[in-house]
Amino acid sequence: xxxxxxxxxxxxxxxxxxxxxxxxxxxxHPDENKWADCxxxxxxxxxxxTYLETGKEQHSPRGRVHLIxxxxxxxISVNEQFADPVFQCLDCRACTTACPADVDVGGLIEEAxxxxxxxxxxxxxxxxVSGFFLKGLFPHPNRMQTVGSFLKLYxxxxxxxxxxxxxxxxxxxxxxxxxxxxxxEIKQPVQKKFKDYKFVPAEGQTKAxxxxxTGCIMDVMFSDINESTINVLTHNGNDVEIPKKQTxxxxxxxxxxxxxxxxxxxxxxxxxxxxxxxxxxxxxxxGCALKEYPELFKDDPVWKEKAExxxxxxxxxxxxxxxxxxxxxxxxxxxxxxxxxxxHLAHGQGVRHEPRQLLNDIPGVEYTEMxxxxxxxxxxxxxxxxxxxxxxxxxxxxxxxxxxxxxxISMGNPGCMLQMAMGVQKHGRRSxxxxxxxxLDWAYQKDKKAMxxxxxxx
Amino acid sequence: xxxxxxxxxxxxxxDVHIEQMAAIVGPDEILFEKEDLLSYDCDGFTVHxxxxxxxxxxKNTEEVAALVKYCAAHDLPFLARGAGxxxxxxxxxxxxxxxxxxxxxxxxxxxxxENRQAVVQPGFVNLKLTNSISSKGYYYAPDPSSxxxxxxxxxxxxxxxxxxxxxxxxxxxxxxxxxVVLPNGEVIEISEDGIPDSPGYDLMGLLTGSEGTxxxxxxxxxxxxxxxEGKQTVLAYFDNVEDGSRAVSGIISAGIVPAALEMMDxxxxxxxxxxxxxxxxxxxxxxLLLIEVDGIAAGxxxxxxxxxxxxxxxxxxxxxxxxxxxxxxxxxxxxxxxFGAMGxxxxxxxxxxxxxxxxxxxxxxxxxxxxxxxxxLRIANIFHAGDGNLHPLILFDSRIPGETEKALEAGxxxxxxxxxxxxxxxxxxxxxxxxxxxxxxxxxxxxLDAQTRIREVFNPEDLLNKGKLFPTPSRCMDIKTIVKDTVxxx
Numbered sequence: 001x002x003x004x005x006x007x008x009x010x011x012x013x014x015x016x017x018x019x020x021x022x023x024x025x026x027x028x029h030p031d032e033n034k035w036a037d038c039x040x041x042x043x044x045x046x047x048x049x050t051y052l053e054t055g056k057e058q059h060s061p062r063g064r065v066h067l068i069x070x071x072x073x074x075x076i077s078v079n080e081q082f083a084d085p086v087f088q089c090l091d092c093r094a095c096t097t098a099c100p101a102d103v104d105v106g107g108l109i110e111e112a113x114x115x116x117x118x119x120x121x122x123x124x125x126x127x128x129v130s131g132f133f134l135k136g137l138f139p140h141p142n143r144m145q146t147v148g149s150f151l152k153l154y155x156x157x158x159x160x161x162x163x164x165x166x167x168x169x170x171x172x173x174x175x176x177x178x179x180x181x182x183x184x185e186i187k188q189p190v191q192k193k194f195k196d197y198k199f200v201p202a203e204g205q206t207k208a209x210x211x212x213x214t215g216c217i218m219d220v221m222f223s224d225i226n227e228s229t230i231n232v233l234t235h236n237g238n239d240v241e242i243p244k245k246q247t248x249x250x251x252x253x254x255x256x257x258x259x260x261x262x263x264x265x266x267x268x269x270x271x272x273x274x275x276x277x278x279x280x281x282x283x284x285x286x287g288c289a290l291k292e293y294p295e296l297f298k299d300d301p302v303w304k305e306k307a308e309x310x311x312x313x314x315x316x317x318x319x320x321x322x323x324x325x326x327x328x329x330x331x332x333x334x335x336x337x338x339x340x341x342x343x344h345l346a347h348g349q350g351v352r353h354e355p356r357q358l359l360n361d362i363p364g365v366e367y368t369e370m371x372x373x374x375x376x377x378x379x380x381x382x383x384x385x386x387x388x389x390x391x392x393x394x395x396x397x398x399x400x401x402x403x404x405x406x407x408x409i410s411m412g413n414p415g416c417m418l419q420m421a422m423g424v425q426k427h428g429r430r431s432x433x434x435x436x437x438x439x440l441d442w443a444y445q446k447d448k449k450a451m452x453x454x455x456x457x458x
Numbered sequence: 459x460x461x462x463x464x465x466x467x468x469x470x471x472x473d474v475h476i477e478q479m480a481a482i483v484g485p486d487e488i489l490f491e492k493e494d495l496l497s498y499d500c501d502g503f504t505v506h507x508x509x510x511x512x513x514x515x516x517k518n519t520e521e522v523a524a525l526v527k528y529c530a531a532h533d534l535p536f537l538a539r540g541a542g543x544x545x546x547x548x549x550x551x552x553x554x555x556x557x558x559x560x561x562x563x564x565x566x567x568x569x570x571x572e573n574r575q576a577v578v579q580p581g582f583v584n585l586k587l588t589n590s591i592s593s594k595g596y597y598y599a600p601d602p603s604s605x606x607x608x609x610x611x612x613x614x615x616x617x618x619x620x621x622x623x624x625x626x627x628x629x630x631x632x633x634x635x636x637x638v639v640l641p642n643g644e645v646i647e648i649s650e651d652g653i654p655d656s657p658g659y660d661l662m663g664l665l666t667g668s669e670g671t672x673x674x675x676x677x678x679x680x681x682x683x684x685x686x687e688g689k690q691t692v693l694a695y696f697d698n699v700e701d702g703s704r705a706v707s708g709i710i711s712a713g714i715v716p717a718a719l720e721m722m723d724x725x726x727x728x729x730x731x732x733x734x735x736x737x738x739x740x741x742x743x744x745x746l747l748l749i750e751v752d753g754i755a756a757g758x759x760x761x762x763x764x765x766x767x768x769x770x771x772x773x774x775x776x777x778x779x780x781x782x783x784x785x786x787x788x789x790x791x792x793x794x795x796x797f798g799a800m801g802x803x804x805x806x807x808x809x810x811x812x813x814x815x816x817x818x819x820x821x822x823x824x825x826x827x828x829x830x831x832x833x834x835l836r837i838a839n840i841f842h843a844g845d846g847n848l849h850p851l852i853l854f855d856s857r858i859p860g861e862t863e864k865a866l867e868a869g870x871x872x873x874x875x876x877x878x879x880x881x882x883x884x885x886x887x888x889x890x891x892x893x894x895x896x897x898x899x900x901x902x903x904x905x906l907d908a909q910t911r912i913r914e915v916f917n918p919e920d921l922l923n924k925g926k927l928f929p930t931p932s933r934c935m936d937i938k939t940i941v942k943d944t945v946x947x948x
Contacts, residue, residue: 036805040504041798042543045607046583055515055561055581056489056497057542063497070496081493098606100733101801 023077026118028259028299030111035069037103038062044105047098049376049394050088058085061095061105068112078119086112088390090383091255092376093347106348107295110254117257133382134258138216138248139265145189148220152186175388182421189219190226190242199241200230207237208324211276213269213290215283216248218414225414228441229282229317235444236326240280245272251289255381259296266293267303270310279310282317282437284413285381288348290314316345317437318412322354331446332364333439338406339367340398340420341374342413355412355436362443370409371401379419391419399423408432410439475532479514479556482524487515487562498539498557502604503547505808505862506891510551513539515562519637519645519676522558526674527643529556530921537923538674540581540612543604545797545809546890548616548669552925558674560611566590567677575634575652577679580611587680596682599626602886603794614675617667619886621718621793622750624844626683628886630666635679638665638672641922645676652679664912669888670923672916688755689717690762691786694747694769694777695740699723702745703819705772706843709749710816712768714761719844720748720793723823726838726851733799735791743775747843748793796840797851804836804853808865811887812876816846825875826850833868835861847885848876870896894929 024030044061045051051060058067064085070076086109093106122130137143154160164181191214194200199209210233214226233240250265270293273279281287291314293307315323337359345351352374360367378384378394402409402423409420409431421433480488489495490512499507511534516522529536536556539549551557564581569591576587576598584605587598601620602608608618614636619628626632634652639645648662665672696702702721709719722730727739727746739746747769751761762779769777780786800807814822823839826848830837838851850872854865869892873883877899884893897906910928913920 037801039798039801039805039807040500041502041801042541042604042607043795043798045541045543055559055564056494056513058489058494058497060497066497067493076493076496079493081491097734099801100735100795100798102734103801 021074022072023074024071024115025078026115028111028114030068030072030108030115031298032072034104034108035065035072037101038065038069038099039101040066041100043100044095044098047094049090049092049094049378049397050390052397053390053393059088061099061103064089064112065103065105065108068108071112071115078115080120082112083116083120086116088387090343090376090378090380090390090394092343092380094343094375097347097374107292110257110259110295113255113257114259115257130256134253134256135261138252139261141191141216141219141247144216144220145192148186148189151183151220155183155186173388175384175392178422178426179384179418182418182425184221184418184421186221187223189223190214190230191219191244193223193227194230194242197242199239200234202234202237202239205237206239208278209239209241209276210278210280210320211241211243211273213246213249213279213281213283213286214242215281215286215414218283218286222414222417222435225282225435225438228435228438229280231441231444232317232321232326232437233280236321236324241276243272243276247272249286249289251285252381254289254296255383263296263303266296266307269293270303270306273310273313277313278320279314280317280320281314282412282435283415284316284342284345284348284351285415287314287316288344291349316349316351316354316412318345318355318358319349319351321440322357326358326361326440327444328361329440329443329447330363331443331450333362333443333446334364334366335407336366336368336405337408337410337439338370338403339373339436340370340377340409340411340416342411342416343374343376343380345412346374351412355410358436358440359410362439365439368403368406370403372398373401375401377416377419377423379413379415381415384419384422395419395423395426399427399429402429402431406431408434408439410434410436412436475528475534475556476512478528479512479525482528483514483516483521487517489513498542498551501539501542501544501547501549503545503550503890503892504806505856505866506547506550506552508551509554510557511554513557513559515559517562519639522560522563522639522674522676523643523645525556525558526639526641530642530919533919533921535921535924538580538611538615538670540609540615541583541604541607543608544612544616544890545811545887546616546669546884546892548888548890548923548926550891552891555923560609560674560676563611563676564609569682571596571682573652574682574684575679576682577635577677578610579677580614580675581609582611584608584610584613587682591682592685595685597685598632598680599623599683600629600632603797605794610678610680611675614666614678615668615670616886616888619842619847621720621790621842623886624719624842625715625717625752630663632681633662633666633678634681636662636665636675637677639674639676641673641917641919646673649679667888669890669927671913671927673922686717686752686754688758689750689752689786690758691780691789692747692749692762692765692769692777693780693789694749695743695775696745696747697743697773697775699745699823700820701772701774702747703823703843705747705769705774706819707816708768708772709765710844712764714751714764716749716765716844717752718748718750719842721839721841721843722746722748722793722796723839725836725853726796726840729800729803729838729851730792730796730840732802733792733795735788735795735799737788737792740776748789793840797849800838800851800853805855805857806853806862806865807838808852808854808869809887810848810850810852810869810872811884811893812848812850812873812881813883813885814846814848814876814879814881816843818879818881819843819846822848822875822879822881826872829868829871829875833864833871835865835868837868837872842885845885846881848872874899889927891926894927897927897929
């Protein structure tokens with residue numbers, strides 16, 4: 001009896017055992033209150049693209065939360081094996097929408113990544129490449145513009161077509177070659193174009209004044225979307241200020257686990273927009289990151305408060321227009337259009353209805369809803385560069401849901417636009433990828449032309 | 459080719475069993491490192507945790523059979539797992555089992571609208587079946603609240619119920635055929651073409667709800683139903699639980715068989731309103747009823763009138779009929795995510811699953827309130843009132859020493875209260891680890907022994923899901939009692 005009792009006690013040990021000390025040894029570790037909300041019900045499973053792809057629970061939201069908690073309980077340590085599921089996460093936040101208890105899985109993942117990158121810094125060429133982009137390039141608007149100029153030269157000089165013709169792309173990793181193939185035409189960044197403006201004035205009477213985040217990649221790769229944003233804002237009575245001191249939002253840094261750099265950029269942006277009442281953003285990922293700045297300053301009450309004040313001012317362009325009112329265009333855009341919910345707009349900011357309303361207010365638009373419109377396309381910041389295989393699988397799944405007949409796929413995030421463009425190319429579709437605000441701008445431009453021609457005649 | 463990808467290549471000493479099983483399923487379809495196994499140390503029942511030896515992901519019946527044969531030949535305990543949403547711990551590897559995950563066998567194999575049946579693999583998600591056939595006007599009736607994620611294989615193992623089982627019956631009423639891998643690796647088909655009522659013993663009935671102790675289901679033929687012509691949903695708020703409970707009995711005794719008749723109490727309402735899908739229920743009501751009637755359109759309005767009458771006669775504060783599909787959907791999302799929403803007001807919960815005669819509802823709910831007061835733990839009630847299937851959710855914080863044990867004790871007391879009024883200890887969640895001791899409340903030793911002998915016919919070595927369903931003195935609470943007793947004797 002004594003022996004079997006001892007054996008039973010040993011068997012029963014885990015649930016009754018006292019929690020071991022935490023294996024998070026560094027500051028800014030995952031917040032216990034975040035995982036305390038998770039009761040392991042599993043309602044998140046089917047929302048998670050990496051779980052659907054792998055069928056393995058360590059790659060599911062509740063599995064990841066369980067692992068993050070297990071480190072705190074001292075069961076495992078911050079090692080490569082822990083890092084894998086934590087970095088395989090797309091950080092798409094679909095689980096946050098599915099979760100009945102609103103567990104902030106995305107926040108936990110980002111905090112855990114911070115621990116991983118402090119404990120296991122990227123070394124060798126991986127560290128160098130990551131450092132080059134995240135530290136050396138994105139935070140520096142001037143350098144970004146220089147890269148933009150080179151890319152422009154690459155396209156304009158005929159080098160691009162030469163490269164494409166000679167098959168030089170074949171020496172690149174396939175997913176990078178795919179990206180080269182869909183590189184948008186580089187134009188002049190708005191930061192440069194409106195360099196000498198204190199603000200871009202509203203057309204007609206000024207109703208409000210807003211500041212705009214131009215973004216790092218957005219302003220180089222998609223400056224035409226930034227221009228459309230300014231056009232649409234000024235057309236609807238907004239003075240648009242473009243603060244010069246602003247920098248990259250830091251989303252990519254926080255996603256990659258570099259929270260210190262994230263904080264540095266956050267502070268710079270908080271100060272750059274200090275005097276503004278409203279900060280309008282046209283990139284879902286950036287908007288979401290700006291709104292989550294307070295998360296970065298959990299241990300710094302002074303900056304936490306500043307970050308809270310700041311994040312209240314941030315709004316996505318579609319939501320800003322919807323809330324403050326916009327002129328419905330009169331000219332028609334006769335296109336069959338569908339809409340893709342960027343994760344950081346739908347799941348991250350709860351903006352779903354507003355962009356759809358915007359599209360439906362454009363005459364001539366034949367709108368078709370996409371099934372599973374709010375599942376991730378696999379872009380997820382630079383995930384498509386770091387995890388190309390998973391990103392490709394997620395993209396294939398996404399493309400299955402894009403209605404065959406659509407001529408345009410509209411969305412509100414530059415990362416998604418590149419990824420979806422790749423999807424369209426890969427799957428032999430013809431749909432054009434557009435930002436929602438571009439469509440509105442084009443309709444307004446048509447209105448203006450129509451007006452000019454009538455007044456011209458008159 | 460990848461730029462940054464930090465693929466680990468850890469050279470771990472692999473034991474021979476891992477190598478052999480990897481040869482069956484392929485090297486990428488087996489987990490054996492501690493960090494990877496941790497996600498499988500429990501299911502939806504989190505009080506008990508244990509590490510599996512490995513997790514394997516077979517792609518077809520042959521691989522399942524080969525794995526089972528291997529385990530049987532080498533004395534390795536094993537068990538099957540679906541989505542791991544079970545609430546009684548049926549998929550927890552108590553004995554360091556090899557977990558056979560059916561998550562990769564998730565296809566809809568065939569739909570036969572003419573004969574109203576569908577064939578699915580066990581890992582196929584419950585709600586996906588309805589979603590796949592709804593455009594043709596059909597659906598799959600059993601709807602456990604976890605239907606967004608739980609698998610039909612798991613539903614068969616647990617004989618899962620759901621909100622709409624009041625009218626349509628539980629899983630067992632919708633299963634027409636099974637393919638099963640027996641614990642020795644042999645593959646059998648029960649009622650191959652979905653022909654009902656084959657002669658001989660009802661093996662399908664025996665396997666459905668056997669909680670993974672008799673075999674592993676690898677293919678399932680289910681009944682699909684035509685969507686009801688009409689459907690109406692009512693929400694009723696009450697100022698006291700007793701009035702709500704009486705309204706439940708009143709509706710049933712008026713001769714109405716609602717498709718669903720659900721109840722939530724004040725604490726439960728606090729939880730769902732703090733969760734992700736709030737409806738805006740008043741905070742100060744004591745109980746709400748969610749009632750749905752469906753069927754031929756002609757009779758529905760009349761039934762709704764009757765239901766409104768009954769509610770009014772029971773002093774309902776407010777009662778309304780859903781005005782749109784959107785509103786109806788909101789009410790159901792709020793109800794169906796109710797368990798998980800408890801996370802918003804408590805770090806842990808333990809859900810019980812007692813069944814009682816409907817007429818005893820007020821007194822049992824009163825007893826549960828007393829249990830809550832005695833234990834000092836809050837208890838929320840979300841349940842299928844129409845069929846007397848209670849779900850007391852005991853809220854606790856496992857980080858506070860002693861609270862887990864207190865919650866378990868309160869759970870046992872709730873089940874005792876159900877058994878005392880002639881009820882049962884489980885309606886739909888299964889016995890698993892959680893309620894195996896409580897089996898003694900409703901079965902004598904002889905009855906338990908008889909059931910154990912049935913298990914032995916299928917599972918003589920007891921390698922498949924050992925230590926579940928029937929009592930053994932293995933819970934830590936029991937051991938503590940034993941220790942206390944032993945010390946006292948000394």
